[in-house]
Amino acid sequence: MLRYVQEQEAWDQFIRGNLGESAKLVNVSKFSSDSRVYESSGTIHKIRRLTPASMRNRNNSLEDEYLVLKRLSSIRGVPRAHSYKRIDQWEQLEMEVLPALQGYDPTFGRPKETLIDFWNVIQLTWELNRNGCSHGDLHRDNVGRNIQGSISIFDFDQACLDRPWRCMIRDMLGLGTCERRSEFSLFNRLRDVRGIGLVLRAVVRVSKHLLGFLSRTPSSSVVPNPVPEPAFMERARLRADPNLEVLANAWRLAARAHASAPGVDIGYYSIDIAGINFPGERPWMLRWDRIQKGIDFKGKQLLELGCNMGLLSIHAKLYGATACLGIDVDKEILEAAALASRAFEVEVAHRLLDLDAPFPWEGELKGFDIVSALSVLHWVKDKKRAWAFIAQHNEVLYEGHESEQEAESNLRQAGFMHIVRLGATERNRQMFYAARS
Ligand SMILES: C[S@@+](CC[C@H](N)C(=O)[O-])C[C@H]1O[C@@H](n2cnc3c(N)ncnc32)[C@H](O)[C@@H]1O
The missing domain is CATH 3.30.200.20 (Phosphorylase Kinase; domain 1)
Known part of the structure; x- marks a missing residue:
């Protein structure tokens, strides 16, 4: 267990x-x-x-x-x-505590400010390097302009101490002068900057095609690479715990499902159990921390719209919900969700359903105390219909892609007068709990 x-x-x-x-x-x-x-x-x-x-x-x-x-x-x-x-x-x-980063995406707009910030980041990085330190992870979530207008730098868990010139090579160019090379060097970050980024990306793409063309082998000798087994599968198997193996299978299925990150073989959420990391694009625990502090699921029946792997339903069940139904449009992700709930030994029902389906599915999904619509309405075409359905419930857990003000106004229009902000998620979007009164 x-x-x-x-x-x-x-x-x-x-x-x-x-x-x-x-x-x-x-x-x-x-x-x-x-x-x-x-x-x-x-x-x-x-x-x-x-x-x-x-x-x-x-x-x-x-x-x-x-x-x-x-x-x-x-x-x-x-x-x-x-x-x-x-x-x-x-x-x-x-x-x-340093002031938080502004966290804007330099890919969109404001090229002049971005370049000024970039220059300031170079100066701060050089200060580190002069002191014999390479940061090694100059990702835009770790360094940039903060809310007070100066530059902050966080997260030194990839840092190393070395001679200044070696540190500079690692931080500026990403080359491996310490134990490992830097994944996010300043050169790498340039690709995010509007204008420069477009040119750099185009150069990289053309070079890749050119290299591929020059090094291609005759088709008869092409042997397809076997898909390597993910490391977490092996680790789970080593533990000889059947539930861990079931969970690993769930994660493997989820990684390939269309409901997960497009173009990359990785699931939506990452979670650690028994010292094994089941990888995903975003950490589940931050989200669950916000939800758990704001909502008591004890004795409630939950309907999870766009459930993906159904982690919310699983957690609601573990923390006292009486029944949970997860619905999603993706067949594969629902197979993964079924395996995940089996691994956690909780009973969650799943149903394959497109919220844009023409038949009146609303009538078949009745009697739930609370409905969740986390990061799903963005993908639904008929938002008016989805909101009309959500409005039939007494409580809702909501996260949208619109602004916080728009989200609150949508909730109010749907008849939810008691609105609580549960906190920002890992993508800096607000989650809301709302009830009719
Ligand atoms: C971004 S994920 C959100 C997962 C989860 N709700 C969360 O935030 O924790 C969106 C999920 O909604 C599902 N989805 C997208 N369009 C849908 C639709 N029209 N009907 C039902 N599910 C849909 C996707 O398959 C995917 O699993």
Whole structure:
């Protein structure tokens, strides 16, 4: 049996005991939900539960990160580290809260500001490099203009200490001068900048085609590459826990389904269980943290629209819902959802249904206490009809692609007068719980 609920309770206990009741989860790594960031009493706490998944993929322990930050403590824009602790299987790094990044997408608009920001990022990066540190992960979620207008840089878990020129080569060009090369160098980031990005992408595409053409082999000798088995499948099998294997199969199916990230073989959500990371585009735990704090599912019947792998239904069931039905338009993802609920040993019903189907399916989906429409209406053509259906319920859990004001106004128009903001999700979109009164 998966010890999933116990693992979450261990997290809650550690956080409550060390950071207090009011600690707020601000980030979860998509590479491992056992690496999290909390804010409590005006400080940031990076916490890692030491599991195989949380240690894989990372260059540094939190202690290494602490030492790096200590070396950079005089640089403006770098968070000051206060302390590092290791308690049994837990690591805890405490540091200063810096103003959050503005987080705009440089691909759209404002090329002049983007270039000015870019120049400022280069200057800050050079400061790090001069001090013998390469950040190694200059992704736009980690460095950029903050809400106060200056530049902040976060997340030194890929950083390394080396000679200044080596650090510069790694951060500017992404070449591997430390233990590993940098995935997000400044050169790589240039591809995001409007105008320059278009030209760079075109050059890369043409070069790839050219290389492919020059190195092509006669068709008779082409042997198709076998699809390698995902690492999490192997790890799950090694544990000899049938539920973990079922879960791994669910993730493998989900990765290939059309309902997941288009063009990439990866599922929608990432989650860690028993020290294994089941990979996905976005961390599930951040989303569930927001939902769980705002909604009590005990005794309720949930209808999950566009359920994908049905993680919401599974969690609602684990935390007391009496019945859950997940509907989705994608047959494969529903097969994955059925396997996932089997792995968690909870009963969730699933139904293949297109919310744009012409027949009156509304009449067949009656009697639910709460309906969820998380990131799904965006894909539905007839939004008026979908809202009319949602309006038939007493409670709704909602996340849209429209602005927060528009979302609130849509909820009010559907007759939900009591609206609660549950917090921003990993894609910086607000989630709402709303009830009729
Ligand atoms: C972006 S995912 C959201 C998953 C989940 N609701 C969440 O946010 O946690 C959207 C899901 O909606 C499903 N979907 C898209 N259009 C749909 C439609 N017309 N009817 C039913 N499901 C649909 C997709 O297959 C996909 O699984």
